[in-house]
Amino acid sequence: MPYSASPESVRTASGATDIRLIVTDMDGTLLDDDKQPPAELWTALELLRERGVLFSPASGRQYATLAREFSGAADGMVFIAENGTYVVRDGVELSSDPLDKAVVADVLETVRRLNADGVDVGAVVCGKRSAYVERADEPFLAEVRKYYVENRVVADATAVEDDILKVALFDFGPAERTTAPALAPFTATHQVVVSGEHWVDLMNGTANKGAAIRRLQRELGITPAQTMVFGDYLNDLEMLDTADWSYAMANAHPEVVRRARHLAPANTDNGVLRTIARVLGLPLFT
Structure with a gap:
């Protein structure tokens, strides 16, 4: 206590x-x-x-x-x-x-499946030099800017030339109930942590x-x-x-x-x- x-x-x-x-x-x-x-x-x-x-x-x-x-x-x-x-x-x-880029690609594919199922979630691919996002809508970018002053909208976040440290997912709903369970397959090898009401982060298991x-x-x-x-x-x-x-x-x-x-x-x-x-x-x- x-x-x-x-x-x-x-x-x-x-x-x-x-x-x-x-x-x-x-x-x-x-x-x-x-x-x-x-x-x-x-x-x-x-x-x-x-x-x-x-x-x-x-x-x-x-x-x-x-x-x-x-x-x-x-x-x-x-x-x-x-x-x-x-x-x-x-x-x-x-x-x-840094994360293996194949893992980053797998996480982004998971996000795309969530979007297809109607979940309002976006990925922030967090590199040493910048954060990279594929969504360009203002409500999502407004949330990104709060935590990532260096950010870029890109066509394909898997193709950026940077060391990727984590992938952060912003869920406009309750992340602990929706987005976090979708990342359960990664938990055997990686850290998946709910870092806020709307945020879930994926990192290496050692991080x-x-x-x-x-x-x-x-x-x-x-x-x-x-x-x-x-x-x-x-x-x-x-x-x-x-x-x-x-x-x-x-x-x-x-x-x-x-x-x-x-x-x-x-x-x-x-x-x-x-x-x-x-x-x-x-x-x-x-």
Whole structure:
């Protein structure tokens, strides 16, 4: 059972406050429901940098989108993009886990069959340089632009010259009930994860946010006891296992709440920064 996020319980959740790495999901976690960061974020990043704490966004969003979000504070920051399939620091790739293009073609064929059956779903083929889509209707593109600032409409997404990191499917209906079951044949060899109410992501079986964090911890000599993570949806589950200080948002998916060690206030209540401030004693809300 997760701990409460009240100041009293945070102080008693662990005897140590030697946090060296803070990793947070973006949508539904750090950002509010309007996709906006908290006003205190930039001050928090300065204070964390002064204390030698590495702050790392971990998201299904592409690297270019994350880099734009943090453009004024990106120096030294590690970006865990595309659900852990692409990790970049100061413009240098630290790791990546591209898909076989035959798998990409099979997923796109599945999407075409869903469309033929009347399911309103579109595929986003996520490369290192750009995201590629075959649908050009404005309602679909509006959803794509929220997470993929670099995007291109192409005639055939299987023919692009890029390393493909994941395929993300946007379902205008409930993805967990419609699109995710259609990808069940891939689950024996690949990660298929519902990453939001309308999104399902397919990646290599070795790829997830948790695997990316574990590599980063090994490279930097940081332990789970020195790591704090925040998440809200199913693509955050493996990430929670990397940290003693693992937090589900109060309005997270029930599976995430069960998996996390602690509970933070909701993303609509600035839960990430309020929890960081309480644990590390940052003067953000005086």
